[in-house]
Structures are given as structure tokens and as C-alpha cells.
Amino acid sequence: MPLCVMGRETRLIAVQKIGVGKLTMRKQFKKICLNCNEPFTTIRKNQKCCSIACDRELRKEQQRQEISKIPIIQTWACGGGVQSTAIAVLITLGELPKPDYAYMVDCGYEKTKTMNYVNEITIPKLQKVGVTLNIIKGGGPIIDTNQYILIPAYGNENGNIRKYPTFCNDNWKVVPSKRWLREQGIERCDNWIGMSWDEEHRKRISPLWWIQNKYPLCDMKLTRWDCTKIIRDNGWPMAPRSSCLMCPLQDDNAWFDMKRNWKEDWERAISIEREIQKVKPNTYLHRSCKPLDEVDFKIMRTIQREILF
């Protein structure tokens, strides 16, 4: 049996011809494709494009035009650390415009010294120039219902050390911040992120059409060192590095500082590690894969001086 090489529409016409028993042609419309401007003929009166690909392109373009009509709101995701504090200083100086919305996600594991700094320094100073820094609730469990560890902890399988993937930031911070932005009625925004120029390789394009990530410190070519200088030169106390108190990515200096100066945070980190080990026995917060309270932290002499005295 020969293969049918007719297109669907040709076949339809052919069927009609057979049905009526004489040669009749369905009415054909001559049109110009709204996407590529090429002429084409069709039996469908409402067809706008010459092909499915052109139709898809046209729809995309119409969506782009609809989106471009939505006003862009400026939002700032404050992280509470050095780079975010530099952004706060630049806002108070008028070197960055005031954002329409400023927010920080408290995931429930923030270090006490970070929250103290934000509450005692950043919030009041921003308030003076009319910017409200909203603290929004985020966070969640460290181990999910499927017993996956969400933080980048270290697992020791018979001497093979592996780091767990990082899901915490998305789950605890990114998802709640998107929800909060929507709750404020924001339909489209430029969302500022405090990433300095030396970290430019970490810049990401937002997967959501309504959020566009913006990196003002990268645009201004300001490094982390520049940020510390901006904070100091403008008379603000130095901001602490921000991270969760049990974050396995922190260095020995940060662990040692917490052990020495922030007892409650230190105790909490130890108890979190023990809770994790009840589910995953050979999992640790420190890369040496030793229980936290047995780790001999290697700290730099200059920093040791800062932490101890």
C-alpha cells in the first residue's frame, strides 16, 4: 500500500472532493504571516501565522509586550552581612536609590551577632532615611520528610568524605522571599542582591519572568574589601559575616569565634549536629568529620587576636 504523502489539510480537501463526488475546492485565504511577514495560503479564516513555529514566536512576542507594560518595582534582599551593609550605607548616602521594598529573610538559624547588628545598626540607620527593612520569617527543617539533609553537611562513608548538596538557601530563603514579594502585590521587580564584584561568577539569572536579579555592587565594581572600607569610612561599626549558625560552609575562624564569644549559638550548633546524627550517624558540620566539640580549629593568628582580645 503506498504511503500517504499528503498533509492533513490536503487530505481533508480530498475527502470532501470524494464525498460530494465532484471536484470542489474549499475556500483558500491568502494571508501575510504576522510573525515573519511572508505570504501564505490557508483554509482557516482565523490563522495568523504561516507555521506553528511562527505562531509560537508571535505568542512569545505578545507576552513580552504584555510584561513590558507591568511597572518594575525595586526590591532589595538584604542578607545582613558585609556586602548588604555596604548597600545600606550607600542608600543612606544617596549613592544608591531607595528601594521600594527592603527585606531580610530570618530563617531561624541566623547568628545572634548578625541579628543584633541588623536590629541595632542597620534598621535604625535605614529608618532615618525613610527605608523600612522588613524582617520576614523563613526557614524550615534541616532534614526533610524523606530524610534528606538540606544543608551542605559532610558525610563520612568509611573514610570517603562527601558533601551533601545545598537545598537550604532555596527552601529557607528564596521561596519565602518570593511568597512575601507576591503578598505585597508586586507583579514585577528588580531584586537587588548584595554580591560584591569579586563574587561576580556567582551571579545568576532569575528563573522567574517577574523577578530580575540585580547586583548593584557588581555594577559599581565594588569588591568585598571596598565594602568594608565603605562601612568603616562612614562611621558604621563593622558588620559581621552572615551565615546560619550551623552552616558547614563557614571557616574555622567563624567556628572559633562562635565557640569563644557566642555560647548559645555554639551550643545550638552542637545540638543540631547531634539531631542530624540521630538520622544520619556519620554526618558532621565540620569538614574534618569530627564532632564539633572535638574539633581543633585552625585559625589565623591575626584573626585569633581579634577574636580573643
Ligand code: SF4
Ligand atoms: S548559610 Fe549555610 S546553612 Fe544557611 S542557608 Fe546558606 S548554605 Fe544553608
Ligand SMILES: [Zn+2]
Ligand atoms: Zn511565518
